[in-house]
Amino acid sequence: MVEDITERKHTEETLRRAERLASIGTLAAGIAHEINNPLGAITLSVDAVRLSADHDNREEIVAMAMKNIQVSALRCGRIVKSMLQFARDEATRKxxxxxxxxxxxxxxxxxxxxxxxxxxxxxxxxxxxxxxxxxxxxxxxxxxxxxxxxxxxxxxxxxxxxxxxxxxxxxxxxxxxxxxxxxxxxxxxxxxxxxxxxxxxxxxxxxxxxxxxxxxxxxxxxxxxxxxxxxxxxxxxxxxxxxxxxx
Ligand SMILES: Nc1ncnc2c1ncn2[C@@H]1O[C@H](COP(=O)(O)OP(=O)(O)OP(=O)(O)O)[C@@H](O)[C@H]1O
Ligand SMILES: [Mg+2]
CATH class of the missing domain: 3.30.565.10 (Histidine kinase-like ATPase, C-terminal domain)
Structure with a gap:
């Protein structure tokens, strides 16, 4: 019986990728939770700026919102970076x-x-x-x-x-x-x-x-x-x- 080895290798590689994605999937719930707080802070800050049009202290509100958005975005970035690192290590380490x-x-x-x-x-x-x-x-x-x-x-x-x-x-x-x-x-x-x-x-x-x-x-x-x-x-x-x- 002749077997198409290339095809089989290809399928195995596809499956390896699917498996890697699946192990990332098991982490997804935790990551979603981690990212939800900073995302909430960003949304609140944007709202605060939008509602500040007639406020006397608008400048202060905008500055505070910018600061919050920056801190939150950096936090999201760190979470994503560590997730990618984890996925890479996890995929290969025995x-x-x-x-x-x-x-x-x-x-x-x-x-x-x-x-x-x-x-x-x-x-x-x-x-x-x-x-x-x-x-x-x-x-x-x-x-x-x-x-x-x-x-x-x-x-x-x-x-x-x-x-x-x-x-x-x-x-x-x-x-x-x-x-x-x-x-x-x-x-x-x-x-x-x-x-x-x-x-x-x-x-x-x-x-x-x-x-x-x-x-x-x-x-x-x-x-x-x-x-x-x-x-x-x-x-x-x-x-x-x-x-x-x-x-
Ligand atoms: N322990 C078992 N007893 C009876 N049938 C089984 C058993 N394990 C697997 N099967 C059969 O093999 C099929 C393929 O299993 P597989 O785990 O690959 O997919 P699935 O369970 O249908 O879907 P998924 O794993 O994505 O939820 C199943 O649909 C079922 O028919
Ligand atoms: Mg199954």
Missing amino acids: ADADFAAIASRAHHMARSFARERDVRLELDVAENLPLVRINPTEMTQVCVNLLFNAVEASSPGGVVLMRLRATGEVLRMNVVDQGRGIPAEEIDHVFDPFYTTKGEQGGTGLGLSITYGIVQQHGGTIDVESKPGRGTTISISLPIAGDAAND
């Missing part, structure tokens, strides 16, 4: 890390989503797991993507288990659900960009393709096992730090 902490953070992020759907999240972490060389933001996103998919596939009362084990030279993470499962004719498509069965109310179909890209970037592998009507297990294997000489 470090030896404790995957258990990342799994636990992802659990935290998925908790209310699961609770709303009456799905229980469980975390089963072996003791003394070795470190893995990863980008923490990207791996958190991998875990969150898998947890959200598992919860979305589950019925109320269902359980989603995330299990972490070290076997030989790899760290293995399983995300196990008892949900609807994936029919045989769909299973080959789940990693395709924009493939989704979630229709109208959500689902870009990018979650698993981004996940696939991140796992590849880390020298790992990802597998799906599913029994329609019984549930799905997604397994990720990552090289243990020290063995990851290939990056």
